[in-house]
Amino acid sequence: MTDAARGHSTATLYEASASRAHAVDPSLHAAWTGARVAGPAFTVQGIGGDNLALHRAVATAPAGSVLVADLQGARHGHWGEILAVAAQQRGILGLVVDGGVRDTAEQAELGFPLFARHVTVVGTGKDHTGHFGVPVRVGDVVVRPGDLVVGDADGVVVVPAEAVDETLDRADARVTAEQRALQAIRTGVTTLEYYGLPAC
Template sequence: MTDAARGHSTATLFEASAGAAHACDPGLRPSWQGARVAGPAFTVQGIGGDNLALHRAVAAAPAGSVLVVDLQGARHGHLGEILAVAAQQRGILGLVVDGGVRDTAEQAELDFPVFARHITVVGTGKDHPGTFDVPVRVGGVVVRPGDLVVGDADGVVVLRAEAVAETLDRSDERVAAEQRALAAIRGGVTTLEYYRLGSGSTP
């Protein structure tokens, strides 16, 4: 569906989307440096402080999907090393969770990308089964099943499934334009000159 979003950054996708992409709030951050994920959302509605829904989602989600989980921003370690390994074995690409996680060093060693609101050692219960494949709110953004989710060092963006192909094409064009700009600037042209910013413009 996405070819890993063609390698585009969250910033490029957001700027090229013509309003079809939505940026999750900056509280959702990569749990380890260098984490990056891109893929269709498998949505999970759970209860903060309980991770039974995540255990069930790992068993149910199709390979090639990204778990996108609403846990109400709860300050609990809903996913750790064991669930990360289990998710990788199932072919799940990564996790975006409005809640907390733990074992971030192990996630980095596994190269399993996780984006979360908190990093914490606080444990969880296992009582609430959760609901799958329903719209969820994560980072202030409503995510529908199958929406494209992309996370990198700058944050997380969500792109409506029906707008993916067009946005990726525009992103390709935007990157090409930026490369032309960079070549000119490295050749000595100022940004004021290249972008024709008038002297009366506010910096």
């Protein structure tokens, strides 16, 4: 599958976005080391402490999407191994949730990318159906359906759908420029010299 972010990191996308990308609150981070995800958002508005909306989202979201769920930052394990397996069977790429998750070791073994505010064993109810395809607030950022969501070791970045192509093109150019800088630095040029920075 083609990487929706062209392989670019969150840092590169954020720096290349001309201030159009939004960095999610760093308290919301990868739940296991090495997790990485990039794809269009399928938004979920639920209720903290209840995970019925996530069960419904797994059955509803199109393959190739990233679930982005607002669960009010609740300290409950809204998502675990069973939902991860179900999501993988449906072709869902990963989950970004403003709330808690559990079974992180099992999901690391599955390779299911997971970004959350908390890791906790506290259980949930299954009473609130939730809403899909609406703007949601996750980690202080408003995410709309179809926005590009990218998560890696440095955090989560959201690029508005209308700015994706421009941002990716700028990220391509930035990586090329960084490779030139690295090549020069490896020959002994200092960063002060390369960037024309004052020495004192």
